[in-house]
Amino acid sequence: xxxxxxxxxxxxxxxxxQRADALNPLLFALMVATLFxxxxxxxxxxxxxxxxxxxxxxxxxxxxxxxxxxxxGDADDGSLDQLATCGQPLALLAGAKxxxxxxxxxxxxxxxxxxxxYMLGIDLATVPTLLLALALGTPLxxxxxxxxxxxxxxxxxxxxxLALLVLPLTIPVLIFGAGAVDAAGTGGDPxxxxxxxxxxxxxxxxxxxxxxxxxIRIGTA
Amino acid sequence: xxxFDSPAPPLFAARGLGFxxxxxIIFSQVDLDVGSGDALVIEGANGAGKTxxxxxxxxxxxxxxxxxxxxxxxxxxxxxxxGSMAVLGHHLGLKGELxxxxxLRFRVALGGLRxxxxxxxxxxxxxxxxxxxxxxxSLSAGQRKRTALAALLLSPAALWLLDEPYANLDRxxxxxxxRMLETHCLRGGAAIFSSHGLFTPALSRMHTLVLSxxxx
Numbered sequence: 001x002x003x004x005x006x007x008x009x010x011x012x013x014x015x016x017x018q019r020a021d022a023l024n025p026l027l028f029a030l031m032v033a034t035l036f037x038x039x040x041x042x043x044x045x046x047x048x049x050x051x052x053x054x055x056x057x058x059x060x061x062x063x064x065x066x067x068x069x070x071x072x073g074d075a076d077d078g079s080l081d082q083l084a085t086c087g088q089p090l091a092l093l094a095g096a097k098x099x100x101x102x103x104x105x106x107x108x109x110x111x112x113x114x115x116x117x118y119m120l121g122i123d124l125a126t127v128p129t130l131l132l133a134l135a136l137g138t139p140l141x142x143x144x145x146x147x148x149x150x151x152x153x154x155x156x157x158x159x160x161x162l163a164l165l166v167l168p169l170t171i172p173v174l175i176f177g178a179g180a181v182d183a184a185g186t187g188g189d190p191x192x193x194x195x196x197x198x199x200x201x202x203x204x205x206x207x208x209x210x211x212x213x214x215x216i217r218i219g220t221a
Numbered sequence: 222x223x224x225f226d227s228p229a230p231p232l233f234a235a236r237g238l239g240f241x242x243x244x245x246i247i248f249s250q251v252d253l254d255v256g257s258g259d260a261l262v263i264e265g266a267n268g269a270g271k272t273x274x275x276x277x278x279x280x281x282x283x284x285x286x287x288x289x290x291x292x293x294x295x296x297x298x299x300x301x302x303x304g305s306m307a308v309l310g311h312h313l314g315l316k317g318e319l320x321x322x323x324x325l326r327f328r329v330a331l332g333g334l335r336x337x338x339x340x341x342x343x344x345x346x347x348x349x350x351x352x353x354x355x356x357x358x359s360l361s362a363g364q365r366k367r368t369a370l371a372a373l374l375l376s377p378a379a380l381w382l383l384d385e386p387y388a389n390l391d392r393x394x395x396x397x398x399x400r401m402l403e404t405h406c407l408r409g410g411a412a413i414f415s416s417h418g419l420f421t422p423a424l425s426r427m428h429t430l431v432l433s434x435x436x437x
Contacts, residue, residue, distance in 0.1 A: 006330030010316070010323075017318040078312025085279050086331040087303030217299070221282050 003088040004096040011100035014073075021069075025105050026112055029062040033116040044121045051120035052130055052181025058116065059109045059134065060141060060167075060174050066105045067145040068162055070097060071153040071219070080153070084220050094212035098139075098146045106138030122185070129184035129194070136197040137177040143208035144169045150215035172200065230293025231256045232411050233278075233306075233380055238287035240270070240277050247273045248432055249286065255380065255411045260402055260424045263415040265432030271415035272311065274432065275384050278413060279308045304333055307376035309383045313369035317358035321349060321368040324357060328372040335377045343371035348397055362389045370401060381405060383414035399424070 015022050036054050037047055074080040083093050113134045114127045122130070148165040152158035180193040231254040239249035248270040255261050263271050276282045278289070280301040289296045291305060308314075315324045325340035344353055347367040357365055366389045373381060386398045402412050402424055 003331050006327055010319070010327045013323070014316060014318050073316075076312065077316065078310050078314035079316065081279075081281055081308060081310055081312070082314035082328070082331065084281060085301070085306065085308045087301070087305070088331060 001092065003086070004092040007083070007093050007096040008100050011097065012103065015100070015104045022066075022104055025062040025065050026108050028065055029058045029109060029112060029116065032058045032061065033119065037120065048121040048123060049185070051117045051122035052126065052185060053178045054120060055113045055117045055122075055130065056133075056137075056174055056178040056181070059113055059138065060170055062109055063105050063138065063141045063145060064163055064166055066101070067149045067166065068152075068159055070101050070146055070149045071216070072149075075153045075219070080216065080220055084216060090213035090216060091209040094146065094150070094216060095209035098143050098208065098212065101146060102139050102142040106142050110134040110138050117181075122181075126181055126184040129190045130181045132194060133177045133180040133190075133197060136194065136201055137173045140173050140197070140200050140204055141170055143204045143212075144173075147208060147212045147215050150212050150219050153216075153219040154221075173197065176200075229256075230290070232259075232292060233413075234290045234293075235278070236288050236290075238274075238277065238284050238289065240273055240282065241285050251287070251430070251432075253413075253430055255413055257379070257409045257411060258406045258426055259411050260406050260427045261411075261413045261430060262427060263413065263430050263432060264417070265415075267417060269432040271417075271432055272384050275308075275310075275382050275413070275415060279306060279382050281308075305378055306380040306382055307332060307373055307378040309369055309373055309381070309386060311384055311388075313365055315357055315365060315368055315372070318356060320354050320356055321360070321371070322353040324368060325372055325375060329375055332375075333377045334375055338375050340371070340375060343374040344368070346374055346397075346401075347371040348393065363391055363394055366390055367394060367397070370397065374401060379410050381410065381412040381414070383412065385416065386414050387416060 033054060040046065040050070071080060074083070084090060110131065114131050117127065117130055118124070145166050148162055148169070152162050152165065155161065176193040176196045180190040180197070183190040183193065233255045235251055235253045238251040240247045241249075251274065253261060263274060265271050273282065277284050280299055283298050291302045296302075319327070321344060322340050325343060329340065341353065344350060347370045349364060349367050349371065352360060352364060357368060360368070370386070373383075387395050390398065402414075405412060406424065406426060
């Protein structure tokens with residue numbers, strides 16, 4: 001456990017030392033969200049109707065952007081070998097990597113998501129639902145993504161392969177996340193999709209680190 | 222049979238070890254015994270499979286044939302005794318954005334700390350005094366290697382697995398490696414390391430294993 005905390009602290013320190021790179025997903029999300037009104041037209045009512053969906057697509061794509069780097073650096077400089085041979089439970093270390101990815105990408109996106117939605121003119125009453133959906137969904141994105149990133153780390157150029165692996169797996173998160181916002185916006189009850197997200201998170205919390213550890217073993221071989 | 226008749230099992234042993242990748246045999250039928258105080262140097266030309274053998278020994282790759290044992294107990298595929306070995310590979314496992322001392326503190330958190338050692342003492346022993354707070358990225362390849370050697374000094378592990386420990390080092394650095402290996406073995410540790418034969422270390426209890434490449 002102490003080793004996992006040390007890994008988390010190291011990754012956050014690295015994030016801070018490379019903070020210009022760490023901002024990329026946020027800037028990407030901002031750009032994509034800005035493009036939609038330009039393409040769809042400035043009708044406030046239509047934008048408000050699709051704002052939740054736009055924010056979710058943006059968040060899924062933005063979190064994908066930083067995934068390839070999650071294990072790439074550690075694999076290239078031999079740190080991943082050290083993690084695998086140090087005798088600590090690899091699943092805990094994988095969990096720390098996932099948490100670091102979420103703090104670096106998912107958490108800022110969760111906080112900026114409602115802002116983007118507001119920019120698109122979303123009904124303010126749905127913002128709490130969006131925030132809750134993002135808070136439940138972005139850790140799932142980090143965990144699913146980390147498993148796939150560990151699998152593809154042995155490949156030099158895995159960018160598009162990683163996207164092909166991750167995107168189908170994140171579709172449920174997207175559907176339930178956007179569904180919750182949509183339900184709240186149309187006067188429905190968003191609790192069902194939110195509960196599905198929460199159930200997914202509860203399932204992934206113990207299982208994803210184990211899967212990711214197995215993927216690291218395959219990736220370092 | 223009494224306990225006196227059976228010698229203590231070696232720390233780490235391999236029997237009939239082999240590894241093939243996509244039906245290409247990298248090495249096969251490797252037997253080795255490393256006891257407390259032993260240093261085993263793996264020699265062989267470039268591409269003879271030294272790195273692959275060390276990765277198999279470290280548990281990063283699973284052997285395709287043969288068995289490994291730790292203190293006489295056979296290890297299951299990929300299983301290693303936690304904290305039993307410290308690994309130094311071609312890639313040093315250090316972060317360029319962090320300073321040597323930050324790197325070492327992280328390695329201590331991962332692998333534990335040898336009794337009586339601190340990151341500062343280890344850096345001094347590796348000849349890096351005064352570089353503790355410089356980002357590793359701005360150090361030379363040899364100085365980075367010395368940082369990785371310092372990480373090795375901090376580790377409480379009994380068995381060292383080192384891939385080309387002498388590479389990138391100046392004469393003084395090579396002597397540092399010699400001294401480290403000598404001290405580690407005198408303390409009852411053991412080391413397995415690879416060398417392409419350009420530099421011959423002078424260690425008291427040293428054995429040599431020659432990998433000839435295609436042994437099939």
